[in-house]
Amino acid sequence: EVQLLESGGGLVQPGGSLRLACAASGFTFSSDDMSWLRQAPGKGLEWVSSISGSAYSRSYGDSVKGRFTISRDNSKNTLYLQMNSLRAEDTAVYYCAKNRSGSYYYWGQGTLVTVSS
Amino acid sequence: QSALTQPASVSGSPGQSITISCTGTSSDVGNYNLVSWYQQHPGKAPKLIIYEVTKRPTGVSNRFSGSKSGNTASLTISGLQAEDEDDYYCCSYAAGSHHWVFGGGTKLTVL
Numbered sequence: 001e002v003q004l005l006e007s008g009g010g011l012v013q014p015g016g017s018l019r020l021a022c023a024a025s026g027f028t029f030s031s032d033d034m035s036w037l038r039q040a041p042g043k044g045l046e047w048v049s050s051i052s053g054s055a056y057s058r059s060y061g062d063s064v065k066g067r068f069t070i071s072r073d074n075s076k077n078t079l080y081l082q083m084n085s086l087r088a089e090d091t092a093v094y095y096c097a098k099n100r101s102g103s104y105y106y107w108g109q110g111t112l113v114t115v116s117s
Numbered sequence: 118q119s120a121l122t123q124p125a126s127v128s129g130s131p132g133q134s135i136t137i138s139c140t141g142t143s144s145d146v147g148n149y150n151l152v153s154w155y156q157q158h159p160g161k162a163p164k165l166i167i168y169e170v171t172k173r174p175t176g177v178s179n180r181f182s183g184s185k186s187g188n189t190a191s192l193t194i195s196g197l198q199a200e201d202e203d204d205y206y207c208c209s210y211a212a213g214s215h216h217w218v219f220g221g222g223t224k225l226t227v228l
Binding site: 035044045046047050059061095100101102103104105106107108109110 | 149151153155157162163164165168169172174206208210216217218219220221222
């Protein structure tokens with residue numbers, strides 16, 4: 001059974017940094033592309049970033065490019081999102097997801113990031 | 118403003134069929150068969166219900182079906198049930214810097 005468990009969310013001041021982690025199990029982690037998505041309170045879904053299985057290819061949404069960095073440790077079956085220069089508009093529930101066939105096939109339960117002074 | 122346009126709300130009675138539209142452009146929905154649909158209960162993670170326009174993941178009811186015509190994709194739910202009352206989001210691959218774009222979401226009310 002595929003399981004994705006996010007951690008690392010919390011309250012951070014504007015301009016601060018936070019690193020999210022997503023522990024994966026139940027599949028061959030290194031074979032699959034992975035993504036981070038987010039959902040601001042009361043709002044819709046937004047794609048944040050994706051990374052290929054080998055980590056060779058990475059892509060970012062315009063709203064986070066240059067501030068966020070996606071990475072993975074295939075030896076630990078863990079996906080990461082390093083978030084720097086955080087803004088109030090980054091406040092959201094962050095989900096990690098396993099990609100498959102051009103879709104987000106499995107999702108974690110999410111972790112809440114609140115950017116506020 | 119979302120890249121893909123969905124109606125904010127739709128409603129239907131139990132047993133009826135409803136369709137949710139998702140309108141994009143020739144740079145996303147119209148040019149790629151990479152449209153997916155997600156069902157989300159408030160406070161829960163989204164769940165994939167349709168991928169590659171028409172395909173259903175294992176375990177998803179065949180009451181859910183997807184289609185596409187030109188720049189508009191559609192999700193149809195037949196035999197509406199009370200448990201279908203959720204938020205629904207479409208998503209498409211998009212050429213250029215956006216990569217993956219979502220619709221703003223549609224709230225389904227079962228009357």
